[in-house]
Amino acid sequence: MDSHAGRMDAIYRTQRHFYDLTRKYYLLGRDGLIRALAPPPGGTVLEIGCGTGRNLIAAARAWPEARLYGIDISEAMLETARAKVARAGLSGRITLAQGDATGFDAAALFGVATFDRVFQSYTLSMIPDWQGAIREGTAKLAPGGELAVVDFGQQERLPGWWRTLLFAWLAKFEVAPRALLPEALREVAANAGLRAEITPHYRGFAWSGRLLHG
Numbered sequence: 633m634d635s636h637a638g639r640m641d642a643i644y645r646t647q648r649h650f651y652d653l654t655r656k657y658y659l660l661g662r663d664g665l666i667r668a669l670a671p672p673p674g675g676t677v678l679e680i681g682c683g684t685g686r687n688l689i690a691a692a693r694a695w696p697e698a699r700l701y702g703i704d705i706s707e708a709m710l711e712t713a714r715a716k717v718a719r720a721g722l723s724g725r726i727t728l729a730q731g732d733a734t735g736f737d738a739a740a741l742f743g744v745a746t747f748d749r750v751f752q753s754y755t756l757s758m759i760p761d762w763q764g765a766i767r768e769g770t771a772k773l774a775p776g777g778e779l780a781v782v783d784f785g786q787q788e789r790l791p792g793w794w795r796t797l798l799f800a801w802l803a804k805f806e807v808a809p810r811a812l813l814p815e816a817l818r819e820v821a822a823n824a825g826l827r828a829e830i831t832p833h834y835r836g837f838a839w840s841g842r843l844l845h846g
């Protein structure tokens with residue numbers, strides 16, 4: 633296990649038991665991302681950094697014809713995700729595997745190499761090589777596929793003291809909001825022949841980004 637995986641396990645070994653209850657108040661924008669996924673009928677959806685499986689379960693319910701896949705670097709999180717998916721009766725539609733967002737072999741893990749929709753929710757702010765993770769997610773898109781991202785913004789329309797307190801608190805959990813996220817998404821999009829759409833939410837609390845065709 634590399635040190636990043638070990639640190640993620642250390643952070644989430646206990647937190648995973650109350651993660652969904654607490655995060656629902658501040659991991660904003662996740663449900664909007666799921667509503668906008670719109671995979672093609674019978675299509676495939678991959679969440680990179682799926683955590684407890686909360687988003688995959690919501691996506692499976694929102695898009696009942698889709699087949700869903702999730703990777704996470706933390707085995708502790710995956711243990712919780714597997715149990716939640718089984719309790720939701722969705723083990724037949726959601727497949728989970730351990731993998732690193734910056735480099736993983738989807739064909740070996742899932743028997744599926746590329747996906748119609750790939751998303752990363754509040755994960756890039758925890759990955760040291762987050763630009764590499766955007767590139768890797770984009771490389772996993774099937775023809776016509778789209779990438780969606782939601783993460784902390786720069787709190788640009790909120791008071792300075794709020795930003796200072798929030799960022800200091802997030803740093804305790806190895807979370808660093810990425811100021812250059814819009815630029816990085818635009819660069820990856822341009823290299824992949826895609827269009828980037830970046831939207832701030834809640835006065836910059838969160839940012840969402842989509843890499844689309846056309």
Ligand SMILES: C[S@@+](CC[C@H](N)C(=O)[O-])C[C@H]1O[C@@H](n2cnc3c(N)ncnc32)[C@H](O)[C@@H]1O
Nearest residue numbers: 640681682683704705706709732733753754755
């Ligand atoms: C803040 S949680 C978000 C979980 C979920 N996406 C959500 O929206 O609730 C971040 C997740 O990213 C995972 N993660 C961190 N670094 C990763 C990496 N390099 N590869 C895959 N997953 C990673 C963590 O283990 C954790 O489950």
